[in-house]
Each structure stands twice: as C-alpha cells, then as structure tokens.
Amino acid sequence: MSLAARIAGSTLFFALTFATAGTAIAQSRYNLQPPATGVASQIYDLHTLMLIICLVIFIGVFGVMFWAVFRHRKSRGAVAANFHENTTVEIAWTVVPVLILLGMAWPATQTVIEMKDTADPDITIKATGYQWKWGYDYLQGEGEGIRFVSNLSTPRAQIEGGAPKNEAYLLEVDNPLVVPVGRKVRILTTAADVIHSWWVPAFGVKQDAIPGFIRDAWFRADAEGIYRGNCAELCGRDHGFMPVEVHVVSAAAYTAWVAERQAASAASAADDTREFTLAELVERGAQVYATNCAACHQPNGQGLPPAFPALDGSPVVRGEAAGQIAVVLNGRPGTAMAAFGQLLSDADIAAAITFTRNTWSNSSGEAVQPAAIAAARGG
Amino acid sequence: MSAVIPDHLHDHHHPAPGGLMRWITTTNHKDIGTMYLVFSFIMFLSGGVMALTIRAELFQPGLQVVQPEFFNQLTTMHGLVMVFGAIMPAFVGFANWQIPLMIGASDMAFARMNNWSFWLLPPAAMLLIGSFFVPGGATAAGWTLYAPLSVQMGMGMDLAIFAVHIMGISSIMGAINIVVTILNMRAPGMTMMKMPLFCWTWLITAYLLIAVMPVLAGAVTMILTDRHFGTSFFNAAGGGDPVMFQHIFWFFGHPEVYIMILPAFGIVSQIIPAFARKPLFGYASMVYATASIAILSFVVWAHHMFTTGMPVAGQLFFMYATMLIAVPTGVKVFNWVATMWRGALSFEPPMLWATGFIFVFTMGGFTGLICAIAPIDIQVQDTYYVVAHFHYVLVAGSLFALFAGAYYWLPKWTGVMPSETLGRLHFWCSIVFFNITFFPMHFLGLAGMPRRIPDYALQFADFNAMASVGAFGFGLSQLIFIAVAVRCARGIGQRATARPWDGAEGLEWTVPSPAPHHTFETAPVLR
Amino acid sequence: MTETLEKYFVPEPSKYPIFGSIALLMFGSGAVMWLHEVGAGPWVFFLGVAVLIYMLFGWFGQVVRESETGKYGRQVDRSFRWSMGWFIFSEVMFFAAFFGALFYARVFSVPMLGSGDNEALLWPGFAAAWPTAGPQPADAFTPMGAWGIPALNTLILLSSGATVTWAHYGLLKGARGQFKLGLLLTVLLGATFLGFQIYEYLHAYADLNLRLDSGIYGSTFFMLTGFHGLHVTIGAIMLTVMLGRAIAGHFTPEHHFAFEAAAWYWHFVDVVWLLLFVVVYWL
Ligand code: HEA
Ligand code: HEA
Numbered sequence A: 001m002s003l004a005a006r007i008a009g010s011t012l013f014f015a016l017t018f019a020t021a022g023t024a025i026a027q028s029r030y031n032l033q034p035p036a037t038g039v040a041s042q043i044y045d046l047h048t049l050m051l052i053i054c055l056v057i058f059i060g061v062f063g064v065m066f067w068a069v070f071r072h073r074k075s076r077g078a079v080a081a082n083f084h085e086n087t088t089v090e091i092a093w094t095v096v097p098v099l100i101l102l103g104m105a106w107p108a109t110q111t112v113i114e115m116k117d118t119a120d121p122d123i124t125i126k127a128t129g130y131q132w133k134w135g136y137d138y139l140q141g142e143g144e145g146i147r148f149v150s151n152l153s154t155p156r157a158q159i160e161g162g163a164p165k166n167e168a169y170l171l172e173v174d175n176p177l178v179v180p181v182g183r184k185v186r187i188l189t190t191a192a193d194v195i196h197s198w199w200v201p202a203f204g205v206k207q208d209a210i211p212g213f214i215r216d217a218w219f220r221a222d223a224e225g226i227y228r229g230n231c232a233e234l235c236g237r238d239h240g241f242m243p244v245e246v247h248v249v250s251a252a253a254y255t256a257w258v259a260e261r262q263a264a265s266a267a268s269a270a271d272d273t274r275e276f277t278l279a280e281l282v283e284r285g286a287q288v289y290a291t292n293c294a295a296c297h298q299p300n301g302q303g304l305p306p307a308f309p310a311l312d313g314s315p316v317v318r319g320e321a322a323g324q325i326a327v328v329l330n331g332r333p334g335t336a337m338a339a340f341g342q343l344l345s346d347a348d349i350a351a352a353i354t355f356t357r358n359t360w361s362n363s364s365g366e367a368v369q370p371a372a373i374a375a376a377r378g379g
Numbered sequence B: 001m002s003a004v005i006p007d008h009l010h011d012h013h014h015p016a017p018g019g020l021m022r023w024i025t026t027t028n029h030k031d032i033g034t035m036y037l038v039f040s041f042i043m044f045l046s047g048g049v050m051a052l053t054i055r056a057e058l059f060q061p062g063l064q065v066v067q068p069e070f071f072n073q074l075t076t077m078h079g080l081v082m083v084f085g086a087i088m089p090a091f092v093g094f095a096n097w098q099i100p101l102m103i104g105a106s107d108m109a110f111a112r113m114n115n116w117s118f119w120l121l122p123p124a125a126m127l128l129i130g131s132f133f134v135p136g137g138a139t140a141a142g143w144t145l146y147a148p149l150s151v152q153m154g155m156g157m158d159l160a161i162f163a164v165h166i167m168g169i170s171s172i173m174g175a176i177n178i179v180v181t182i183l184n185m186r187a188p189g190m191t192m193m194k195m196p197l198f199c200w201t202w203l204i205t206a207y208l209l210i211a212v213m214p215v216l217a218g219a220v221t222m223i224l225t226d227r228h229f230g231t232s233f234f235n236a237a238g239g240g241d242p243v244m245f246q247h248i249f250w251f252f253g254h255p256e257v258y259i260m261i262l263p264a265f266g267i268v269s270q271i272i273p274a275f276a277r278k279p280l281f282g283y284a285s286m287v288y289a290t291a292s293i294a295i296l297s298f299v300v301w302a303h304h305m306f307t308t309g310m311p312v313a314g315q316l317f318f319m320y321a322t323m324l325i326a327v328p329t330g331v332k333v334f335n336w337v338a339t340m341w342r343g344a345l346s347f348e349p350p351m352l353w354a355t356g357f358i359f360v361f362t363m364g365g366f367t368g369l370i371c372a373i374a375p376i377d378i379q380v381q382d383t384y385y386v387v388a389h390f391h392y393v394l395v396a397g398s399l400f401a402l403f404a405g406a407y408y409w410l411p412k413w414t415g416v417m418p419s420e421t422l423g424r425l426h427f428w429c430s431i432v433f434f435n436i437t438f439f440p441m442h443f444l445g446l447a448g449m450p451r452r453i454p455d456y457a458l459q460f461a462d463f464n465a466m467a468s469v470g471a472f473g474f475g476l477s478q479l480i481f482i483a484v485a486v487r488c489a490r491g492i493g494q495r496a497t498a499r500p501w502d503g504a505e506g507l508e509w510t511v512p513s514p515a516p517h518h519t520f521e522t523a524p525v526l527r
Numbered sequence C: 001m002t003e004t005l006e007k008y009f010v011p012e013p014s015k016y017p018i019f020g021s022i023a024l025l026m027f028g029s030g031a032v033m034w035l036h037e038v039g040a041g042p043w044v045f046f047l048g049v050a051v052l053i054y055m056l057f058g059w060f061g062q063v064v065r066e067s068e069t070g071k072y073g074r075q076v077d078r079s080f081r082w083s084m085g086w087f088i089f090s091e092v093m094f095f096a097a098f099f100g101a102l103f104y105a106r107v108f109s110v111p112m113l114g115s116g117d118n119e120a121l122l123w124p125g126f127a128a129a130w131p132t133a134g135p136q137p138a139d140a141f142t143p144m145g146a147w148g149i150p151a152l153n154t155l156i157l158l159s160s161g162a163t164v165t166w167a168h169y170g171l172l173k174g175a176r177g178q179f180k181l182g183l184l185l186t187v188l189l190g191a192t193f194l195g196f197q198i199y200e201y202l203h204a205y206a207d208l209n210l211r212l213d214s215g216i217y218g219s220t221f222f223m224l225t226g227f228h229g230l231h232v233t234i235g236a237i238m239l240t241v242m243l244g245r246a247i248a249g250h251f252t253p254e255h256h257f258a259f260e261a262a263a264w265y266w267h268f269v270d271v272v273w274l275l276l277f278v279v280v281y282w283l
C-alpha cells in the first residue's frame, strides 16, 4: 500500500473502529485477549472493573473542571471568588480515594494469591530462554523426559518483505509446546544467557526467565486451541522474534503426541552412538546451523562483529576440534554465545561443528563424531 | 511585595568576557538557566528524531527502515536522551531561572559550581550520542540497562555508563545548589510556607535527586565491574542475581519518574492560580501531598518487577504502596480543579497548556494505577500499554508542563510576549497529535504487543500506523515552538511589562521584563 | 535580621568549570578506550586526571583566597554547611547501593540459589553459606578474618576520629600547636590505615586467593572496602590540605568551616568503616 493510502486508511480505520466499538470482534483488538484460563478471566474482569472506576472518577473530576472552564470564564464576566481552603472538602477527597482503593485492592489480592499457587501440578515443564528461542523440558507428569527447542518458523523473506506474510506472522514456531486441556500445568522458567520472559496472554501468564534461577507460574487451559505469545523482556537483537506457541489438545491427542515424541527421541538417541560419514555430518550440520547458529554467525559465516564473530576463517574453527567443542558445549560466559550442550543432541552438535569446519573457506576435511561430543561432556 | 531593586546599585561588576567565553565562564543563574533550556531542547529534538525513526520502522509490519540491533539502540538512546538529556535538564533550567527570582535571592548559592553542573552535560551528551559511532554501536539494553544484557553489550555500554556517571555528578551538584539556595537565601519574611509552590516542589525534587542519583551511579558501577573486572553482582554462577540489578535500578528509577513530574506540578501550580485570578486552593495540602509522593516513591520500586516472580507478600506490599500514591496525587488534581472553580478564567497559552496537562496527565495517572494492580500488570508489563502510560505522564505530563512554564515565563526571560496565535496553534496541534500517537498504544498493549520490538504481528498493524502518523504530526508541531522561542529571543513581538499576566503573583513579577542581569542584589523585604 | 541583608558573595566568571568538564570527558572516554584496548586510552585517561588535578588546585585555591580575604559572610558560611551535609548524604546513598547489594546477596540470592528448585535443577549440591563465591566458583578462597588487621584498622580510624576532634578543640581555644599536632596525627593515622589496607589486599591476593572475581564475596568485599579506601584517601588529602593551611596560618576560632568540613567527612568515613567492619568482616 502506498504511504498516502495507508495514512488515509488508518484515519478511516480510526473513525470506523470508534463507531463500531463494543462489537465482539472489534473488542479483542482494544482489550485484553479473550481469556482461556480462570486466572486470565479474573484479570480480565479486574481490568474492566478498574477501567469503569477510573472512567467514573475521570468524568466526575473533569466534568467539574470543564464546567468551570466554560462557565467561570473571565470573558463571560466571571468574577473570581477568593476561597482557598476548606478542611472538610480536603479531608473528604483524601479519605474517599482511600476507600475506593481498598475496594480495588480486595479482588486484586485474591487474584495475586491464586496466581502464585503453583502447588500440585499435573504436569511440570521447564521453559529455558535462549537468545533467541525457547527450550522445553517436560520434567514431571505425562510426557516426562520430552525435551525440544522451539524456534521462530516465520521465513526471513516474509520479515524482509520478500514474501507475503502469513496470518500467524512472527507468532509461529517449528515445535510448539503441547499440553492437555483442563490440566494444571506448572511452568518453570529459567534462562541460559540473559533475562527473557515467557508470556501467553490468553493464559494470564507472564513469568521472567532469569539466568541461574528458577521461577514458576501455572495455568489450566479451559479450551483446546492454539495460543500465542511472545518473549516479553528485552533480550537482545532478536527479542521480537522469539514467540511462544502453545497447543492445548485433548487428553487422547496429548497421549498420542507424547508417544510420537518419545519414539522420535529414541531415534535421536540412537544417532548419538552412531558413526557418520563426513558428507552425512555436513548435510545434517547445515540444517542444525541454519536453525541454531545462523541468526548470529550469519548464513555466510561472516558473523556481525564485534558482537557475533565470524566463523569463516575463525581461529577456533580452524584450530583443534576439542577447543571448538568446548565453546559450543559450554558457551562463552558474558557473551551471547549460548551453551548448546543443554540444547542439542550429541549428533546435532557433532554435525554442526563438522559443517562449520568444512564450509566457506574452512576445509579441515575432518569429521567430528558424536562420540567426541559425548567424551567432551563426560570430561 | 516590596519594590523593585534597580540594577544600577552595583555598577562595579567585573568586566564579563564576551562572546562564547561569556557562556563558558558565566556564574549568572540566568545565563546558566538559558543554557540548560537550550541544551535540553536540542536533546529533545535529538531524542525526537530517534523516536521518529522508531515510529517509521513500526509504521508497518516487517523490517524496512532499520535493522533490529540498531532499532534496540534507538529505543535505548531515545529513553536515555529524553530522560537525562531533555526532561531533567529542562527542569533544572527552570529552577535556575526562577528560584532566585521567586525567593528574592541575588543568585544561586554556589554560582561557580552551578556553571559546572551545566557544563558537565555537554560532555555527557557527547559520550552518549558519540556511542552510536563506536564499533558495535550504542548500548541496546534499554534505558533500564538490565543486567546481564548490559553485561553483554559492546563499547557503547561503557560510554553510556560514564555518561550516566557524569550526568549524575551534575544532577547531585545542581540539587545541592537548589536545596541550599532555597533553605538559605530566601528574602527576609519569605517563610517556607509563603514560598511559591514551584520552589517547594523543586526543594523536594532536589532531595530525591540527592538520594537516588548516587544509587544509580552505584548500579552502573557494578555493571562496569561485572563487565570488565570479573565481579559477580549480577551473575548467579558467582552467587549474585540479575534481579538484584533491577532492585537497585528501580530504587533509583521510581523516584526518578517523580523527579520528572514534581517540578511539573510546581509549574502548573503557579500558572493555574494566575489565570484563574484566584489564590491556589489548599496550598498547605499541596506541600504535604508533594512530600508524601516523594516519601512513598521510595517504597514502591518493585512495581516494575511484578513479573520477576516475587513472593506473594512482596507483590502485595508493592501493589498496596503503589496504589497509595494515587491519594496525594489526587489531592493535587482536586486542588487544581478547585482553584479553577469560580475563578475568572482566561486561556492564554500558558493556561491552555496547564489545563491540557491536568487532563492528559490524569489519564496517564489512571493507567499507572491500572499497572499497579499486580495481576493486571502481569498482562501489560513490557507491552505498549506501559509505553502509553509513561508517555502520558512524561510527554503530556512533564513536557506539557515545561511548555506551559515556557510560555508563562518567556516574557520575563526575553521581555517579549510569546505569540499568542502560535502558542495556541502549538498547543492544539500537540494535544491532538499526542493523543493520536499514544492513545492507540493502550489498545496495542492490551491486545498483546510487546515493547522494544522492531517488528510485530499483523493484528497490530492499524494502530501502529496510526501512532506513527501521529508521531510525525506531533514532531512537526514542536517546530512551532522553535518559531515562538526564536521570535521572543530576537525581540519580535509585543513588549512585555514587568507583570504581563494580570493574575500573576510573586517576586519575579516585581523586576522588569526582561529580567536584568543582576536582580535582588539587596534582598527585598516581605512583610 | 541585619546579617541576612549583607550582600551574598557571587563569584566572578570562572574558567575552572570548563576545565573540570573537559577533564571528565577525557577521563571517561580515556577509560573506555583503555578498557577496549584502544592505543591512546591510558594517555587520554591520565591527561584527564592531570587536567582534573589542575582544576581542583586552581578552583580550591581560589576558594581559599576568597575565604581568607573575608569575602564569605555568615550566610555564605551557612551555605557551605548545608551543602557539605547534603553532599555527605549523597555519599551515604552511594555506599547504600553497595551495602544493599551485600545485604541482598546474603539474605536473598545466595540462600535462594542453595534451596528449592534452584538447587535441585540448576545448582545441584550447592550449599548456601556465607562467605561464598557462588555455585560455580573458579577457585576456592579463604575469607578475610575480622580480628587481625581489620580490628586494628578499626582502632586506628576510631582514634583518628578522636585526634581530629582534639585538633578542633585546639583551634577553638586558640591552641594552634594542639590544632596542628592533632591534624598531623589524624593524617598519619589515616595513612597507616591505608598502608594496612594495601597490605591486606596484597595478602588476600597472594595468600588467601581472595580476588575481585571470587564470586559475590570477592565482589562485595573489594568493592565496599575499595570504595571506602578511596574515600579515606580523599579525606586524608583534605586533612593534609587543612594541615598545610594551618601551618600557613589560616583559620580563626570563629571562621574555619573548611576544616570542619574535612572533619565531618572524616567522621563519615569512620562511620562507614564501622558498618563495614560489622557486616563485611565480622558477621
Ligand atoms: C513522570 C513520570 C511518571 C509518573 C508521574 C508516573 C506515575 C505513576 N506510575 Fe508510572 N511509569 C513511568 C513514569 C511515571 N509514572 C515510566 C517512565 C515507566 C516505565 C519505565 C520503563 O519500564 O521503561 C512507568 C511504569 C510504571 C509501572 C510499571 C509498569 C510495567 O512495567 O509493568 C507502574 C506499575 O505500577 C506504574 C505506576 C504508576 C502509578 C501508580 C503512578 C501514580 O503516581 C499516578 C497517580 C495519579 C493518578 C492516579 C491520577 C490522579 C488521581 C486522582 C484524580 C485521584 C482519584 C483516583 C483514584 C482514587 C483512583 N508506572
Ligand atoms: C522522557 C521523555 C520522553 C519523551 C518526551 C518521549 C517522546 C516520544 N516518544 Fe518515547 N520513550 C521514553 C521517554 C520519552 N519519549 C522512554 C523512557 C522510553 C523507553 C525506552 C526503553 O524502552 O528503553 C520511550 C520509548 C518509546 C517508544 C517505544 C520504543 C520501543 O519500545 O521499542 C516509542 C514508540 O513509539 C516512543 C515514541 C515517542 C514519540 C513518538 C515521542 C514524541 O513525543 C517525540 C516528539 C519530538 C520530536 C519528533 C522532535 C521534533 C523534531 C523534528 C520534527 C525534527 C527536527 C529536525 C532536526 C533536529 C534536524 N518512545
């Protein structure tokens, strides 16, 4: 759309939406998203209550002010009175607000207490924030042991304007979090590098993920569906590109999903003990690199110095494999380089390392095997 | 009020250097006030250009104008420049010009140090703005500089840290100067409870500054040592905690936002009675309310941290304490309205801006109160709802009050009445475009748009386009003020009398307009 | 009311502030360059320091001249008192940030790391106890004991507080010998304190493996004691200047706020040390 058309369009939109405000469809654009949990609906109602109280006070106060503005004008012959104190009035407008505030605080307190009650969950999942993706670990309950990484799946071309944007633009991931409907899910948040925040508006959950600490929150989704959110704490360059996508499914579908996941992870465990050829590793590594490394080190391996060093020609990549393995496994504290040891399987790490050592102008010809990674972990 | 003290009583003044050296070496509170005001306006324009770049990028979904890392740098620097470069120095400029005039003092208590307070700002601004040009660019950790993201940053972060240190030194010296001037240099008979309210609000603000700027200095020093010298303040592996940074930062940060609003309350409290031609309603309760806000501001800081996962007791305490601030602030709003009630109102530009201030600031106050409700804040924290809230209190609050004050006192500063037509135009354009820019941000935030992102999901497109259009309109409207100020400075327009506003009270209106270089060299005596 | 009507001294235009600003600009940018290993960094930094020293000498020299030529009336004197008081308050708040960090680490972050989910999932086996270098320490270290040098230093600082008061009494009753001797003793005690502290730091690095990067204990220990040491240095310099001025015959029993300001500052440094001794070394 041309600039002029957009400006005209948005002006029209402004006029129209105000005319149609109150209709259910328009509402979700003006208001909190439709709640999908008990807590979220309490929050929704609290907000509505607050809004009404504030509006009433606002109209009251400014009704008086505008009355004065229009009636007590010098140009209309108003003569100034000379009062400047009235203890009764002053006490009243100190005490009445206190009472109003008490009325607001009461329901809010109840909701705070309920939000914080993370006891007795059916399922516990750890969500780890990385720059810039989420790692999920099913720690307890059905599906225990499942772990995967969830990356933005919107293609770069859509972001840069090369392709039309999907409906779930920037809110879609490759591996969504899957949970059963009607069960209490406890989310533990932590982070590997900087602070992130795990947020799903429809659940009324937003919990910072703090490196080195575990925090928790919980939700019990009322209805099946796909719920989307974002990372809600500035975490560096791609903070705007690390969404949260949650699929709430029926109990049966959840069981099926768990079985499928567990089969997949058994297969990948088998990979960790296999020998690969160089070509296999490079091919697999290219994919691992694209999803996990390319955001910083760039698809062409040139990085974005000084924050993100180039891998092409890098002394670490050109040097001993052990050195590079250590960096990839443990990260570089104080920089954006994450510890991928927690994130990826031995086979994936081996593949990515082999790929970087055999692409661009790097050509060691050396295949780093999963066994080498396992050994490095052990030591 | 006493008679005017003519300037010629002391004709032995040292031959002041001319040209640029006059401004560099001056010890005159009026010169220094002018420099503060000009500096802050330049910084406002710079921060505004950054905001416009942000708004241009956010005009539609997708990345068009800037890359994400540069976007984050812009957001961060916009915040830092506006807070430390534009709003705070502007209020200090008002303090410099007005406080000696209002209390009948010959100058600030420490005139030489006063010069240094100002001249520390340009170096700090050079470090801050210069950081855009170093390898890695400016800091992109947000104006809140949260660890450990700020520990990750490049050279620009260190420049910002030193800039903050220097601005902190400047603020502390400026604040001490103001405190001492007010406590020690009032004209005989000017008891504390007869002091103009602007002086009261600044006195209390100065205490806030003295109390919290050193804490900010400590916080950024810890970041510096965590970055370069291996300390572990904000690193869990060494026993520290990233959240500790937030506690220290917001212990500074919350009082800081009142540092940016209390002087605004003071300005408005001067203007409303002048144009209602009626004494300020509830003077004493205004003073107590200001003090209560300041005291409460020290115990509410963690309302910025509800999503960090504090224990229930912590959340409840900070929620209740924050809500309480609505009471003294409400007292102020009610007092202003009561002052207008049954006055003889007229709406010259200062009054227009002051009335606009009350109206729009209160909206920002209400959204603040909504943020204070911890469960609601869990939803809106770090969304555009918060961006909307703080621009309502900062732009429509602090900035509007600054404009109100500028229109009110420009006759005293320049001897020329600011153009009434341009002033009205400036006001009406500003308030309309302001709301077009920032009102839709409430909707964006509620519907789930995070802040500090260069690109967003499609459902947010329309309101963002609207906000961007508004921002450019708002920015252009500010150019009107340049015209107003330049006309006054160059003497174009109607001459001002000593007391150009018929309802204005106070010592500053007893000296001629423009105020002579030296005023009140012998203190006036109040009955 | 006559005294308030006396004319308040307003200094003439001065070149010193701009030197101070240039100094801090060079100091800051030089430090940043140095940290990032840009060649000219140290040069710019030290040049900044030099300009700052020039500015301080010039500025304070002028203040001393103005004071000695009787330009400052009673009202100006009162201004100095207020300002020194609030300046010290701002210093208190600066230390409060670091004491706050220590408090937070000891009461919140370390116990949190060693309990509940944090311990179970992230830092298995970490037993929260103070002192600690955190759950992932580089090397073991030995914390600094309280009853050796620190206790001695407490005594030294406390007696220096007494000597400076003794000097003040001397000045008040016109016994300039006592005044100068008291000042000299105070400066010497301050220097001894600093000597001991340098020795303690060397000992920490050489024998205890206690370093700035020894986790949160090392961080808070060195930052708190280090900033305190810096303030002792500043205080000692102030007192040395006062001693020089005393020898040059400055100060009268009625008019000597510069000395009092230095003494106030010294007492402030003293009080900070007492707090430090209790919460950093002892408990
Ligand atoms: C001038 C600056 C200024 C001012 C005055 C305020 C005023 C207030 N602010 Fe605001 N605030 C900011 C600047 C300011 N704020 C900034 C910059 C941020 C974001 C920082 C960042 O993250 O980058 C922020 C963020 C912020 C948050 C955190 C949001 C988040 O990040 O999640 C909260 C939460 O409680 C909050 C609350 C309040 C409250 C309760 C007030 C109160 O003082 C408001 C009181 C006023 C009124 C309530 C209106 C008038 C009263 C009446 C008419 C009386 C009757 C009313 C009743 C009884 C209801 N603010
Ligand atoms: C303190 C005061 C202050 C002021 C006055 C403003 C003013 C404005 N702010 Fe500000 N803003 C903050 C303080 C302020 N802001 C803070 C603290 C943040 C948080 C930062 C962070 O997240 O870390 C923020 C964040 C912030 C964001 C969110 C960014 C993000 O989250 O990514 C946005 C987005 O729209 C925005 C917009 C604006 C706009 C459009 C204005 C307008 O009012 C500006 C209008 C002025 C002009 C446009 C200047 C006029 C000049 C010209 C028209 C050109 C002149 C030409 C030359 C000089 C050559 N601001």
Ligand code: CUA
Binding pocket: A129, A130, A132, A195, A196, A197, A231, A232, A233, A234, A235, A236, A238, A239, A240, A242
């Ligand atoms: Cu992760 Cu923002």
Ligand SMILES: [Cu+2]
Binding pocket: B253, B254, B257, B300, B301, B303, B304
């Ligand atoms: Cu706040």
